[in-house]
Amino acid sequence: MTTGKRYVVPGIPDHLFDRGEVPLSKQEIRCLTLSKLRLKEGQAVLDVGAGSGGLTCEMALLMPGGHIYAVERDRKAAELVRANCEKFGAHNVTVLEESASGALTGRELPRELDRIVVGGSGGELEQIIGRGFELLVPGGIMVINCILLETLQEALQLLEKSGFKEIGFIQASIARSREMGGKRALQPLNPVFIISATRPEPARSWDSSQNN
Amino acid sequence: MTTGKRYVVPGIPDHLFDRGEVPLSKQEIRCLTLSKLRLKEGQAVLDVGAGSGGLTCEMALLMPGGHIYAVERDRKAAELVRANCEKFGAHNVTVLEESASGALTGRELPRELDRIVVGGSGGELEQIIGRGFELLVPGGIMVINCILLETLQEALQLLEKSGFKEIGFIQASIARSREMGGKRALQPLNPVFIISATRPEPARSWDSSQNN
Amino acid sequence: MTTGKRYVVPGIPDHLFDRGEVPLSKQEIRCLTLSKLRLKEGQAVLDVGAGSGGLTCEMALLMPGGHIYAVERDRKAAELVRANCEKFGAHNVTVLEESASGALTGRELPRELDRIVVGGSGGELEQIIGRGFELLVPGGIMVINCILLETLQEALQLLEKSGFKEIGFIQASIARSREMGGKRALQPLNPVFIISATRPEPARSWDSSQNN
Amino acid sequence: MTTGKRYVVPGIPDHLFDRGEVPLSKQEIRCLTLSKLRLKEGQAVLDVGAGSGGLTCEMALLMPGGHIYAVERDRKAAELVRANCEKFGAHNVTVLEESASGALTGRELPRELDRIVVGGSGGELEQIIGRGFELLVPGGIMVINCILLETLQEALQLLEKSGFKEIGFIQASIARSREMGGKRALQPLNPVFIISATRPEPARSWDSSQNN
Numbered sequence: 010m011t012t013g014k015r016y017v018v019p020g021i022p023d024h025l026f027d028r029g030e031v032p033l034s035k036q037e038i039r040c041l042t043l044s045k046l047r048l049k050e051g052q053a054v055l056d057v058g059a060g061s062g063g064l065t066c067e068m069a070l071l072m073p074g075g076h077i078y079a080v081e082r083d084r085k086a087a088e089l090v091r092a093n094c095e096k097f098g099a100h101n102v103t104v105l106e107e108s109a110s111g112a113l114t115g116r117e118l119p120r121e122l123d124r125i126v127v128g129g130s131g132g133e134l135e136q137i138i139g140r141g142f143e144l145l146v147p148g149g150i151m152v153i154n155c156i157l158l159e160t161l162q163e164a165l166q167l168l169e170k171s172g173f174k175e176i177g178f179i180q181a182s183i184a185r186s187r188e189m190g191g192k193r194a195l196q197p198l199n200p201v202f203i204i205s206a207t208r209p210e211p212a213r214s215w216d217s218s219q220n221n
Numbered sequence: 222m223t224t225g226k227r228y229v230v231p232g233i234p235d236h237l238f239d240r241g242e243v244p245l246s247k248q249e250i251r252c253l254t255l256s257k258l259r260l261k262e263g264q265a266v267l268d269v270g271a272g273s274g275g276l277t278c279e280m281a282l283l284m285p286g287g288h289i290y291a292v293e294r295d296r297k298a299a300e301l302v303r304a305n306c307e308k309f310g311a312h313n314v315t316v317l318e319e320s321a322s323g324a325l326t327g328r329e330l331p332r333e334l335d336r337i338v339v340g341g342s343g344g345e346l347e348q349i350i351g352r353g354f355e356l357l358v359p360g361g362i363m364v365i366n367c368i369l370l371e372t373l374q375e376a377l378q379l380l381e382k383s384g385f386k387e388i389g390f391i392q393a394s395i396a397r398s399r400e401m402g403g404k405r406a407l408q409p410l411n412p413v414f415i416i417s418a419t420r421p422e423p424a425r426s427w428d429s430s431q432n433n
Numbered sequence: 434m435t436t437g438k439r440y441v442v443p444g445i446p447d448h449l450f451d452r453g454e455v456p457l458s459k460q461e462i463r464c465l466t467l468s469k470l471r472l473k474e475g476q477a478v479l480d481v482g483a484g485s486g487g488l489t490c491e492m493a494l495l496m497p498g499g500h501i502y503a504v505e506r507d508r509k510a511a512e513l514v515r516a517n518c519e520k521f522g523a524h525n526v527t528v529l530e531e532s533a534s535g536a537l538t539g540r541e542l543p544r545e546l547d548r549i550v551v552g553g554s555g556g557e558l559e560q561i562i563g564r565g566f567e568l569l570v571p572g573g574i575m576v577i578n579c580i581l582l583e584t585l586q587e588a589l590q591l592l593e594k595s596g597f598k599e600i601g602f603i604q605a606s607i608a609r610s611r612e613m614g615g616k617r618a619l620q621p622l623n624p625v626f627i628i629s630a631t632r633p634e635p636a637r638s639w640d641s642s643q644n645n
Numbered sequence: 646m647t648t649g650k651r652y653v654v655p656g657i658p659d660h661l662f663d664r665g666e667v668p669l670s671k672q673e674i675r676c677l678t679l680s681k682l683r684l685k686e687g688q689a690v691l692d693v694g695a696g697s698g699g700l701t702c703e704m705a706l707l708m709p710g711g712h713i714y715a716v717e718r719d720r721k722a723a724e725l726v727r728a729n730c731e732k733f734g735a736h737n738v739t740v741l742e743e744s745a746s747g748a749l750t751g752r753e754l755p756r757e758l759d760r761i762v763v764g765g766s767g768g769e770l771e772q773i774i775g776r777g778f779e780l781l782v783p784g785g786i787m788v789i790n791c792i793l794l795e796t797l798q799e800a801l802q803l804l805e806k807s808g809f810k811e812i813g814f815i816q817a818s819i820a821r822s823r824e825m826g827g828k829r830a831l832q833p834l835n836p837v838f839i840i841s842a843t844r845p846e847p848a849r850s851w852d853s854s855q856n857n
Contacts, residue, residue: 014261014262014263014264015261015262016259016260016261016262017229017260017261017262017283017284018230018231018255018256018258018259018260018283019230019256020255020256020257020259036256037253037256037391037393040252040253040255040256041249041252041253041395043230043232043252044230044231044232044248044249044252045232046230047228047230047232048228048229048230049226049227049228049229050226050227050228050229051226052226071229071230072229156618156619157613157616157617157618158610158616158617158618158619158794158797158798158801159616159617159798160616161794162794162795162798165405165794177397177398178397178398178405179249179395179396179397179398180395180396180407180836181249181393181395182394182395182396182606182608182621182818183253183391183392183393183394184391184392184394184606184621184624185389185390185391186389186390186391186582189581192581192582192583192584193377193390193581193582193583194580194581194582194623195392195580195582195623195624196623197606197608197621197622197623197624198621199618199619199620199621200608200619200621200816368830368831369825369828369829369830370582370585370586370589370822370828370829370830370831371586371828371829372828373582374582374583374586377582392624394606394818394820394833396818396833396836398794401793404793404794404795404796405793405794405795406792406793406794406835407792407794407835407836408835409818409833409834409835409836410833411830411831411832411833412604412820412831412833438685438686438687438688439685439686440683440684440685440686441653441684441685441686441707441708442654442655442679442680442682442683442684442707443654443680444679444680444681444683460680461677461680461815461817463680464676464677464679464680465673465676465677465819467654467656467676468654468655468656468672468673468676469656470654471652471654471656472652472653472654473650473651473652473653474650474651474652474653475650476650495653495654496653589829601821601822602821602822602829603673603819603820603821603822604819604820604831605673605817605819606818606819606820607677607815607816607817607818608815608816608818609813609814609815610813610814610815617801617814619816
């Protein structure tokens with residue numbers, strides 16, 4: 010009997026989320042993003058640009074002993090985050106309805122974060138990465154999703170400059186099967202770049218490959 | 222402090238597995254596969270064609286209250302599955318060193334399975350899908366990974382014929398960043414088809430999309 | 434001075450074609466298709482399922498000494514083929530407004546064809562491939578575009594059964610840059626399978642790899 | 646009879662080129678590149694970073710009345726360009742065995758170029774784009790292939806700064822069929838970015854999209 014048991018993997022189907030006009034990261038992209046985030050039970054996670062709350066809900070449900078700080082400055086989107094958290098029963102979420110820079114320098118975040126995931130940077134990538142580095146614990150991971158080539162480039166440069174290590178990314182090109190007259194074609198999703206980087210642990214700073 | 226906490230998402234880096242010559246599904250493919258499998262705590266899962274044990278280990282660690290039956294007929298591969306389970310501390314795994322058809326009709330599997338994941342079919346796709354349907358609980362999910370176009374086609378036809386519903390697939394084309402002289406190119410992984418299908422619930426057809 | 438000189442490569446921009454509701458193969462797909470067709474000056478080419486006439490026009494302009502037989506059973510589409518040929522000044526085209534099977538057994542085709550390109554098969558793939566083999570000169574090439582997995586599979590099987598050799602295909606996944614607020618994202622086109630096969634030259638039948 | 650007729654489309658199979666250790670652009674990439682170059686009969690084309698001469702040979706054969714200036718500073722590669730031109734009977738080629746910046750400011754290029762194609766920039770992208778703009782006729786087209794994200798970004802910025810218009814790019818992700826035990830898998834080629842841009846025509850800005 011599996012009824013009532015909770016899921017142990019991400020992958021909530023897209024159509025289960027309330028959405029409106031607000032962007033929702035696709036199921037496959039959420040899964041890849043969270044796998045790169047290497048999320049552990051009990052962590053404090055900052056979710057910047059939460060959109061419809063897709064990643065927020067997935068993380069909150071997978072990590073009932075942790076806490077998600079979901080930053081979303083758009084009022085309608087922030088309401089969707091709350092609505093979707095309610096719908097899925099995710100109670101370990103604090104929605105911060107303000108800009109990323111406001112949240113990162115405000116008093117509502119804990120003094121240390123284990124993970125930061127950036128779904129949308131709202132033109133504040135420099136502050137997010139710079140201040141994010143300070144807030145992350147050593148060994149903490151930042152994952153940034155983007156579709157713009159310029160954002161990819163800028164993020165990679167800022168991550169290096171800020172002291173992050175193990176910087177890498179994937180380009181995820183997913184096509185879904187689509188039925189056409191009983192047969193199947195492929196429907197491509199928009200390709201997404203998923204960048205990941207780690208704040209190095211101080212004790213190891215002398216042994217890793219230095220990039221400057 | 223996050224030390225000692227367990228991961229709540231799949232995504233063990235490839236290089237942490239013992240491998241030898243045996244195929245290992247790539248990190249990104251494992252994540253997408255498990256997300257389509259919609260794995261829940263406490264489930265009984267059959268893993269057909271376990272290879273190096275990549276999926277086996279991920280599932281066992283994410284679902285400590287569940288059990289994985291890993292079928293792998295190749296002796297060297299079966300030993301790798303055991304070695305990797307040992308390495309990652311995955312104890313809720315039974316390795317069945319035999320063919321898929323042997324395992325599916327033998328006495329070591331439980332009478333009901335919640336999930337079946339097929340990483341390699343060894344030419345026995347028809348038996349795996351046909352017998353798998355019988356062993357799956359209503360609402361149970363089968364996920365099949367393949368790289369051959371012929372296997373994709375055959376699997377889709379067999380899944381339909383056997384009574385599965387919600388049959389679909391994705392093609393995952395992942396490219397990883399690769400450093401070249403301090404700059405970054407894209408290194409494509411082999412594209413993989415990830416098929417998913419559900420054994421329908423006879424009595425619950427009026428109540429779809431329940432999410433807890 | 435380059436004015437008035439003709440193009441020596443395919444690649445007419447999509448927006449220059451008259452289109453209506455009729456499908457038009459995308460610029461990049463037309464180029465890849467024609468490159469697999471290995472078109473030579475002066476050839477007789479059958480274009481099955483001409484759609485809006487994209488491939489027809491490209492071939493006619495690149496090969497002024499050759500001739501294109503464009504089969505299109507849909508009246509509106511056939512009119513578009515004619516309109517686009519007129520627009521681009523392609524006069525070496527005969528539009529056959531009938532089914533593929535009708536055209537292949539009718540009296541309007543020459544007794545020998547150098548190339549056959551199939552943009553749409555209208556459910557007549559078996560006849561197109563079977564009869565096409567007979568009409569092709571030894572060394573003649575057939576190229577088939579498809580987006581359905583089932584058509585890919587069926588075409589590959591029929592090509593083998595009919596005696597074609599050097600059967601292969603590519604999957605073309607093209608993404609175009611798209612401006613978003615002065616920055617650039619990627620817009621994926623639908624992935625297309627481009628199959629190519631050659632009618633073997635009799636003198637060589639004893640030396641190539643036989644597939645049955 | 647088609648024997649002896651010349652090809653009217655690009656697409657020389659990779660294995661027909663002499664190669665050594667020098668990079669050769671893949672058949673599909675050559676075709677897409679040339680289609681974006683919109684090559685016309687009789688043009689003067691600069692080919693920067695000719696590598697093994699893949700693009701050089703294709704262009705020379707498609708455009709017997711034109712001329713290719715193939716710049717390649719590596720001695721071994723330059724020899725391969727010559728060897729491949731010889732092999733394919735391409736005589737309308739001048740190989741410039743020097744750096745791009747040397748060739749662009751030297752006396753061997755004509756005073757006006759119709760097209761510039763960049764297969765490798767050797768760290769001289771700024772000079773190639775800046776000086777290339779000056780050498781191109783109004784309406785002339787530059788196409789740049791790259792695999793590095795940094796080069797893509799830099800090229801886009803330099804093209805805009807230099808006055809180019811109609812700047813765009815595609816990402817070409819091609820997978821080729823690969824036989825495995827009589828069945829077929831997909832083998833991905835490295836994804837390539839193909840950038841194109843036009844030197845605007847000062848007097849013709851009111852008359853765009855003329856096609857002959």
